[in-house]
Amino acid sequence: MSNDTAGIVGDTVPPYYAAILTTVLATDPEDLAGYDAASERMLDLARSMDGYLGLEYARADGVGVAVSYWRDLDALRAWREHAEHLGVQLLGRQRFYRAYRARICRVEREYAWRRGDPLGAPPYR
Structure with missing residues (x-):
């Protein structure tokens, strides 16, 4: 699936x-x-990091959800431990955020649908 729907990460397997x-x-x-x-x-x-696959995010009324996608745990760990990222994480705890929660998930399966696809057809992938 190509990323032809703005805001949705594609080309992930x-x-x-x-x-x-x-x-x-x-x-x-x-x-x-x-x-x-x-x-x-x-x-x-993040875009410059080896193993980065993309980002989806939304924010409303001061609450945000960002989902970044990574090839493997080593790539995600390298991102988490990057010196500049560590500095911004500290600023987040000191100033930017009132609260946050991070969750790490392994994606086992995915499928997609786009407007124009037949409504009765199964989602692809």
């Missing part, structure tokens, strides 16, 4: 890993100073 980060942003604008720049930098950095 299980098994692979997903890191799910659910966050609640701080409410004080001073605490959020630099958050957008740090987020953009982390996305650029």
